[in-house]
Structure formats: C-alpha cells, structure tokens
Amino acid sequence: MYFVTGGAGYIGSHCALELLKQGYEVTVFDNLSTGHTETCNILKSFGGSRFNFIKGDLLKPDDINNALKAKPEAIIHFAAFSQVGESVKEPAKYYENNVIGSLNLLNAMKKNEVRKIVFSSTAAIYGEPIEVPISETHPKNPINTYGKTKLMIENIMDDFDLAYGIKSVRLRYFNVAGADSNSLIGEWHNPETHLIPNILKSTFGKDFQLKIFGTDYNTKDGTCVRDYINIEDLVSAHILALNYLENGGETNFFNLGTKEGSSVTEVLNTCREVTEKNIEAEYTERRAGDPACLIADNSKAKKILNWTPKKTLKDSIKTAYNWEKKLQTII
Numbered sequence: 001m002y003f004v005t006g007g008a009g010y011i012g013s014h015c016a017l018e019l020l021k022q023g024y025e026v027t028v029f030d031n032l033s034t035g036h037t038e039t040c041n042i043l044k045s046f047g048g049s050r051f052n053f054i055k056g057d058l059l060k061p062d063d064i065n066n067a068l069k070a071k072p073e074a075i076i077h078f079a080a081f082s083q084v085g086e087s088v089k090e091p092a093k094y095y096e097n098n099v100i101g102s103l104n105l106l107n108a109m110k111k112n113e114v115r116k117i118v119f120s121s122t123a124a125i126y127g128e129p130i131e132v133p134i135s136e137t138h139p140k141n142p143i144n145t146y147g148k149t150k151l152m153i154e155n156i157m158d159d160f161d162l163a164y165g166i167k168s169v170r171l172r173y174f175n176v177a178g179a180d181s182n183s184l185i186g187e188w189h190n191p192e193t194h195l196i197p198n199i200l201k202s203t204f205g206k207d208f209q210l211k212i213f214g215t216d217y218n219t220k221d222g223t224c225v226r227d228y229i230n231i232e233d234l235v236s237a238h239i240l241a242l243n244y245l246e247n248g249g250e251t252n253f254f255n256l257g258t259k260e261g262s263s264v265t266e267v268l269n270t271c272r273e274v275t276e277k278n279i280e281a282e283y284t285e286r287r288a289g290d291p292a293c294l295i296a297d298n299s300k301a302k303k304i305l306n307w308t309p310k311k312t313l314k315d316s317i318k319t320a321y322n323w324e325k326k327l328q329t330i331i
C-alpha cells in the first residue's frame with residue numbers, strides 16, 4: 001500500500017489516480033483544508049476497495065501515528081500550503097503547516113519503521129536564478145517563505161536519513177500544468193492564482209478580469225518565462241522515484257521540468273489557439289516575488305530515474321481546458 005498525504009489536492013490526487021490505475025492499493029491522508037471531498041469520491045469510485053481515505057491532520061501527531069500503523073510500502077508527501085504570495089504575508093501559517101507537519105510525518109515514519117518517502121519539493125528553493133537552465137547544484141537561496149519551508153524539509157530529510165535510515169527522493173517541480181487526460185480530476189484551487197487556470201477561467205465570462213503581471217522583464221517578450229511540466233508526466237516521475245527507492249536507491253533529489261521556457265504571452269496565445277477564443281487580458285504591474293525566468297535542467301532525472309517528459313504545453317492546456325469546462329458544472 002502507498003500512503004499519499006495531500007491526496008485530495010491537485011498533484012496528490014493525480015498521483016493517487018495513477019497508482020490506482022497501476023493496480024496498487026492507495027491510502028489518501030488529507031485534512032481537506034484545501035483538498036476536496038469530491039476528488040476523493042472520484043478516486044473511490046475509480047479504485048473501489050483499493051482506495052482508502054483517512055481524514056487526518058499532520059499537525060496532530062496521533063492522527064499520523066495511528067494511520068502509519070498500517071505500515072505502507074512508502075509515503076508520497078504532498079500535503080502543504082503552496083501559495084507563494086500568501087506564504088510571505090502569513091509565514092507563521094506556512095512554517096507551522098509545512099515544516100511541523102512534515103516533521104510529525106517523519107517522526108511517525110520513524111516510530112512505525114516506514115523508511116521510504118517521495119517528497120513534493122519545488123523550484124522555489126533555488127530563488128532568483130544565477131544561471132538558466134537550473135540544475136540541482138544551483139545555489140539554494142529561496143526568496144519566499146514557501147520555498148524556505150520546502151528547503152527546510154529537504155534538510156530535515158537528510159538528517160533523518162543519516163540518523164534513522166529514512167530514504168527520501170525530493171522532486172523539485174517547476175510549473176505544473178494540465179489535468180487527467182480523461183478529465184476525471186484536475187486543478188481546483190480556491191482562490192486560483194495560477195496562470196493557465198486563470199486564463200481559461202476568463203473564457204467563461206464570470207466576472208473575472210485576466211491580468212498579466214509585468215511586461216518589462218528581461219525576457220524574449222518582456223513577460224515572465226516558466227517551464228510548464230504536464231501533470232501526467234510529473235506523476236510518472238513519482239512512480240519512477242518509488243521504484244528507485246524500492247530498488248535500494250539512496251536519498252536523492254531531482255528537478256522536474258521540460259527544459260523549455262514559455263513566456264506568459266506565449267501561454268496566453270496557446271490558450272487562444274486551444275480554446276479558439278479571443279481571450280482579452282490586461283497588462284499590469286509586476287507581481288511581487290516573481291523571478292524573470294525559471295527553466296529546469298532535467299538531465300539528472302532523465303539519467304538516474306530514466307524519466308522523459310512527453311507532453312507539450314499545448315497538450316497541458318487542452319486537458320486543463322477540458323477539466324475547466326467540467327469544473328464549471330461542479331462549482
């Protein structure tokens with residue numbers, strides 16, 4: 001059995017779904033503070049008796065200690081707050097939830113002798129890049145609390161390996177995009193802050209004005225450049241990371257991105273192409289804390305995990321759009 005914290009959220013639910021597709025038993029542990037019951041219901045109807053849901057909170061040590069008595073093969077740890085802007089305004093909330101929550105999880109693993117964990121880390125641990133593409137050896141100087149919490153957890157994981165033999169694979173995501181190919185589940189944040197869902201939402205004409213943050217960056221067209229990695233490609237790296245640990249792999253960390261950069265304007269134009277709609281946008285001031293350009297050097301994951309991302313930005317936008325249409329009927 002695989003144990004997925006945060007499995008009711010965007011990335012965790014896609015990972016749980018893929019594990020179910022591959023025939024595994026999956027337990028999702030989630031406090032439903034940002035994840036959705038509806039998502040768990042969909043996973044349940046897909047996985048049947050192989051899917052189990054525990055409503056629990058990583059900030060309550062008893063919740064996680066009791067849940068891990070079932071001794072899963074490995075943990076895949078997604079549960080976290082993940083809004084960069086909010087993390088700077090409310091650092092206490094982020095340090096408590098992300099760092100203390102992860103520490104409670106690691107302590108429960110130690111207590112219950114669970115020794116493998118795949119962790120959802122982020123490109124935000126690198127901070128403002130001094131060279132692009134960014135490799136795993138790039139200096140780590142996070143410029144926001146979100147990135148700092150993820151880096152602290154990575155450091156704690158190193159110490160828990162040295163002292164207690166808990167092996168971790170830390171996957172440092174760039175910009176995750178898209179949805180399940182069959183639109184069973186997809187990206188569903190409230191409030192939504194991410195570029196692609198915001199562009200797509202604006203096509204439904206529900207009192208939402210799309211804004212593009214900044215036109216004077218030192219990039220190809222003045223808007224920020226990001227490396228958009230498809231959710232299903234991203235999930236495939238988690239399965240490979242589990243295999244890596246099960247085959248005796250040592251603690252390690254990998255960037256997950258495509259090595260291709262797209263500007264905000266390019267993303268907007270691709271959304272116009274996919275939706276066949278003339279999407280209007282207001283070009284406004286920069287958003288605080290946005291680096292100009294984030295592109296992954298993904299060669300380490302390719303070499304060691306044998307991972308190859310296959311989907312394009314357009315593929316991600318297509319599935320995101322299909323999901324967004326479905327979501328409009330749910331919310």
Ligand code: UFG
Nearest residue numbers: 082122123124174175193194195198211212213224287290
């Ligand atoms: N943007 C807009 N308008 C919007 C939303 C975003 O112009 O309505 C711009 C942003 O300013 C940025 C780009 O689109 O230039 C991408 O922004 P997102 O909010 O989609 O994503 P971020 O790059 O800010 O953050 C994402 C994840 C973080 C992670 C980071 C690592 O959400 O959790 O990638 O690179 F830390």
